[in-house]
Amino acid sequence: MSSKTMIYSELRASKAYYFLLASCLAVVGLGAISFLHLEHEGHYVTGMNNQVVWGLPHVFAIFLIVAASGALNVASIGTVFRKSLYQPMGGLSALLAIALLIGGLAILVLDLGHADRLMIAMTHYNFKSIFAWNIILYNGFLALCILYIWTMQDRKMKAFYPYAGFFAFSWRLILTLGTGSIFGFLVARSYYNSAIMAPLFIAMSFALGLAVFIILLFFTYRLDKRELGDLVLNRLRYLLAIFVAAAMFLELARHLTALYITQRHGIEQFILLDGGIYTLLFWIGQVLIGGLIPLSLIFCRALKNNHWSLLLAASLVIVGGLVQLYVIIVGGQVYPLELFPNAEVESSFFDGSISSYTPSRWEWMLGLGGVGLALALFFVGMVVLRFLPKSLADSSVEDS
């Protein structure tokens, strides 16, 4: 770890802290109510249906899961790429990764038609299914993060720190590859079926995980009145810009490829030109708010060292990421499956027509409940163990 002596301490459990934690738990409570309602009534109370089978809960769940693997990057850059500036934040980064993943998985599991059969999902494996692989990847990721934290916090385990860091980094890349492949392997859906979904999700995870990390790092340090210098924040700022640009670049490549394939012109025209809300979300939400504005905020010389512009940029990246996942998951489903190319089709099962989807309040509650759970776990973790460096002021961190 860093050659400078860095002192870590638990987060002080102040009144503000308890207020924050209570707020998170209240949101978790809403999620729990939603789950019980869904379990009791069935999914007819949601906006999801037989045309749009995955909806808002999946947007939140996949956001959290993707952000989880990205949140670990700060630790990985410190350990695997030996950048000492990042090393003091390694523990916090691994804690956030665990918290986000548990939040995301909770949504995914509680949205199942049979959440009570979780044990079946853990014991019956179809190894040709990327979903089954993901169950193993997610559990493995949690275990590796815990091991990683152990090697950071226990002097006796210090010898294993680089190895744990390397394995966790490799595992997280494979994990996000698996998450992207959930869509990439859908042969029949023209908006998904592409190998580029895997690297796209990896780039998204870098950006989203880092954006969440920046915001939580900043407000945690504010909450506990600790010093956080420009050196750390500026490094994270430019790293965020690289990740946002990478995600945009891969999205561009994905759409250009699809535009070259005649079979995919229909779905591309829908998303890019005449898809109503989905077109609006794509251009305004994903490209402008989630991409161009944050990049402008980061690279605007007048806003250098401006913390609030960085926080705004990170917040917009999060909003853009949620929108991007909404466009991918919901937009990709509302466009009809093409059973008969070059033909107009109609049926009682909505063949050939654009489906509609409006998330119900239960879906919002379940999705936000997962976010609340992730934040609550993060806040509790910081009070229980020494994750936070006493100071991340410019004088305390080592530039590299």
Next chain:
Amino acid sequence: MSQINAYRRKFLAALGGVAAAGLASGVIVREVKAASPDVPTRPEDQPVSNKVRWGMLIDINRLTDGGASMVEACKREHGWGNDPKASPEQQAQWMRTVKVTDKLTKHSFTLPVMCQHCEEPPCVDVCPTGASMKRADGIVQVNKHICIGCRYCMMACPYKARSFVHENLTDQRVHSPRGIGTVESCNLCVHRVDKGQLPACVEAAPQAVIFGDLNDPTSRISQAMKALGGSQIRADLSLNTGVRYLGL
């Protein structure tokens, strides 16, 4: 004591009567639902064999109603289509008729679409627990005991053949239980095929549909397909479907 014996005699006589009636009705039922020559009866103690592959050939030109009677027969057999709380978009549809009009020629036809019982089913590939499964005889169906309701198979199916049960259901068919929170689809009336009977939809359109063993070159369906062909929907996916069409 004699009164008790009298009761016993009456009870035994009644039991005998019930048993006799049951046996007789069994015989009658068996005679009424005569095994189809296209579906050889498999002894119940024999496992399902991959020597057989069940399939269906639908001649669209001979379907006077575009397959609507087949859909109705399926609804009656499996009891779907009228779930009380589900919205129209949430209603299960194991089978539907699709009207297809070519954009250039304006040629139009209607055909029934359901699970195509692929040889390489994407729904089976993606299912995390193995609930979405293909039987040795080619029937693709959902094992409702281990379906966790993730709906990944619905995302993967190129034919939109699967539905999710969005609510608690009552008054279900004994031979075709449907469960809240699980995915379902056409199972080629597996309960009938196992008894040597034709699927309900095939019985509803005997003039247009042949059901039988695709692996047996002498079966009626194999002979018909050899002579007339049998197109697949989305043949480009190379899934080698068990449901084939004439007139596509």
